[in-house]
Structures are given as structure tokens and as C-alpha cells.
Amino acid sequence: MNSIPNNSKKFNQLSIARIVKNQTVASKxxxxxxxxxxxxxxxxxxxxIVDRIITQDDVKKLNEQTSSIVILKNTKGQNALxxxxxxxxxxxxxxxxxxxxxxxxxxxxxxxxxxxYNSTTLAKIIEYYDNLESMLDKNWTNLEKLAFVFxxxxxxxxxxxxxxxxxxxxxxxxxxxxxxxxxxxxxCFKEAMDRLGIQNEFIxxxxxxxxxxxxxxxxxxxxxxxxxxxxxxxxxxxxxxxxYFGMEIxxxxxxxxxxxxxxxxxxxxxxxxxxxxxxxxxxxxIAQEK
Numbered sequence: 001m002n003s004i005p006n007n008s009k010k011f012n013q014l015s016i017a018r019i020v021k022n023q024t025v026a027s028k029x030x031x032x033x034x035x036x037x038x039x040x041x042x043x044x045x046x047x048x049i050v051d052r053i054i055t056q057d058d059v060k061k062l063n064e065q066t067s068s069i070v071i072l073k074n075t076k077g078q079n080a081l082x083x084x085x086x087x088x089x090x091x092x093x094x095x096x097x098x099x100x101x102x103x104x105x106x107x108x109x110x111x112x113x114x115x116x117y118n119s120t121t122l123a124k125i126i127e128y129y130d131n132l133e134s135m136l137d138k139n140w141t142n143l144e145k146l147a148f149v150f151x152x153x154x155x156x157x158x159x160x161x162x163x164x165x166x167x168x169x170x171x172x173x174x175x176x177x178x179x180x181x182x183x184x185x186x187x188c189f190k191e192a193m194d195r196l197g198i199q200n201e202f203i204x205x206x207x208x209x210x211x212x213x214x215x216x217x218x219x220x221x222x223x224x225x226x227x228x229x230x231x232x233x234x235x236x237x238x239x240x241x242x243x244y245f246g247m248e249i250x251x252x253x254x255x256x257x258x259x260x261x262x263x264x265x266x267x268x269x270x271x272x273x274x275x276x277x278x279x280x281x282x283x284x285x286i287a288q289e290k
């Protein structure tokens with residue numbers, strides 16, 4: 001079992017360590033430039049990039065490095081109890097939806113700040129996703145899993161109409177607080193998809209909207225939990241809201257910047273009646289009961 005070495009060398013500005021199967025510690029000159037954005041924002045002395053599940057032994061070493069940043073790609077496989085034991089003063093970044101390696105503007109401080117959590121909050125977030133995944137039937141198709149996640153988040157998170165829009169309403173904290181704006185809904189949905197290993201994209205159009213695109217059997221479909229939620233808020237008993245699972249994207253929202261999109265609009269197909277039936281009949285009642 002590998003862990004952070006006791007003798008991780010400290011530098012006046014920044015040093016780096018990696019938690020991987022073959023543990024290595026690199027000097028400042030060897031730091032991958034893609035992680036410098038985190039250092040520039042948080043000014044920590046040690047950056048620890050995690051490429052595997054954090055162990056109890058790792059936590060002991062991490063807690064010796066309180067002036068550090070721990071960087072996770074997402075929460076997949078991480079243990080909530082172990083994460084909760086990390087010193088709350090240690091900064092933890094979950095890149096998730098705000099992948100600054102794909103989207104250049106996500107390197108801005110206002111976006112990097114959305115990826116920042118402490119161990120207590122992150123443990124609660126992991127617990128939420130673990131619980132959600134425990135409700136999935138192992139025999140379900142990816143489509144059915146996607147639909148369940150859609151309805152579950154729709155049930156658990158409210159749209160916050162307060163114009164102040166707190167930072168926490170634009171990241172994974174929404175699954176704890178129960179409130180989100182469009183970026184929060186899309187961010188939480190992407191985390192669920194990443195954990196399930198389903199290809200997806202987080203689409204963020206500055207000052208306008210955020211939503212998701214998913215790949216189902218080679219076809220890309222739009223998922224917009226925000227519009228589904230506001231549709232329900234406006235007309236509580238309507239079934240029209242589920243059309244936002246697999247909707248056709250309006251031209252007004254298919255505009256630059258779309259840096260992270262690995263597809264073209266022609267590849268995005270609208271939902272068919274049969275698809276609606278699968279989504280609604282198989283998942284709506286289940287998600288509402290759990």
C-alpha cells in the first residue's frame with residue numbers, strides 16, 4: 001500500500017506529490033502546468049494529486065501536511081468515513097464539472113472556487129452519492145440508471161430563485177443543502193454520471209445557462225434538470241417536465257463558448273415517444289419513493 005512519503009520535500013513556493021500505485025514525489029520544476037491554476041488560487045505549499053482511492057494510511061500523512069491542496073478528479077470510489085478524517089483545514093479540490101484542462105475560462109478564480117471543499121462537506125457529498133447508487137438496480141440499463149438519477153436529483157434539490165446565488169448553489173454542495181441554480185444541478189448530475197462511468201459533458205454558457213449532454217448507445221441527448229424543476233414549480237402536477245430528459249437543444253443555447261463539447265449539434269437527437277415511456281414509467285415512481 002503506497003502513501004505520501006514522510007520525507008516529502010518542502011519548497012518555499014510549491015512542491016508536489018502524487019498518490020498513485022507507484023508513488024513519486026516531484027520537484028517544483030516537474031509540476032504539470034495544468035495544476036498550477038490551483039496553486040495560483042490557493043497559494044498552498046504542497047499539492048497532492050490523488051489518482052486512486054485515499055486510504056487510512058494516506059490520511060495520517062495528509063494530516064501532517066496542513067498547508068496543502070488535495071486534488072481529486074471526482075469522488076468515485078472514495079470512502080466517506082476516511083475522507084471525514086482528513087484535517088478540515090486541508091483544502092480539497094474536486095475538479096468534476098469545472099475541468100480547466102478542457103475549458104480555459106474555468107481557470108478563473110470564480111470557477112476554481114466552486115471546486116473547493118473541506119473534508120466534512122465532501123464526506124457528506126460522498127455519502128449522498130453512495131446512497132443514491134445503492135438504490136440502482138444492477139440489472140438496469142444505462143438509460144434506466146440515467147433516468148433514475150434525473151428524477152432523484154429533481155426530487156432532492158430545489159431551484160433557488162434568490163438572485164444572490166451563493167457559491168454553494170453552483171457545485172456539489174447542492175446535494176446537501178437541497179438548493180441549486182442551473183450550474184449546481186448540472187454539476188451534481190455530471191458527478192453522478194462520472195461515478196457511473198457514463199460519458200457526459202457539463203455545458204456552461206456564462207451568464208446564461210448550464211445543462212448536461214449524455215451519450216446513450218452512441219446518441220447524444222440533452223438533460224436539463226433546471227428547466228424540468230422550474231417547469232414543475234410552475235405547474236406542479238404536469239408530466240411535461242420529463243421532456244427535459246433527452247430534449248432537443250434550442251439554437252439559442254448552442255453557441256460559443258462550447259470548448260469541452262466532443263460532438264456537434266447534428267449528433268444530438270431529441271427524445272422519442274418510446275424513450276419518454278421508458279424514462280417515465282420505469283423511474284418516476286421509484287425515485288419519488290426513495
